[in-house]
Amino acid sequence: MRAIAFLAVMPAVAFVVHPSQAQDAAAGEKVFTKCKVCHIADKDQNKVGPSLNGVIGRTAGTHPDFTYSAAMIAAGKSGVKWDEPTLTTYLHAPQAMVKGTKMTFPGLKDDKDIANVIAYLKQFSK
DSSP states (O other), rough: OOOHHHHHHHHHHHHHOGGGSOHHHHHHHHHGGGGGTTOSSSSSSSSOOOOOOOOOTTTTTTTTTOOOOHHHHHHHHHTBOOOOOHHHHHHHHHHSSTTTTTTOOOOOOOHHHHHHHHHHHHHHHH
């Protein structure tokens, strides 16, 4: 009986997608419109905020020719690198993760939006 129940559940389990696989770069580009006031991702150009071109894998507070807050520089010196888990935490509540950051954006509350923005940023990272 247990084997039958297991076999009945397996097709449904096969369609469960891990969050990192469910990312949608096109949807992320739409969410990124909230970020475009301060950031550019498709080219290496600073605006009010640093360029996000190549951000995945970058140490926090290190993009050339951008004046970071002391808090963001300290975060980088303490080992913060922009990978998926770190970006997820930061994009959810930037000021909570890096107290004293110049970024005034309150964050994205929807985990799916955050995953999609990260998928969008991945396109412009090595």
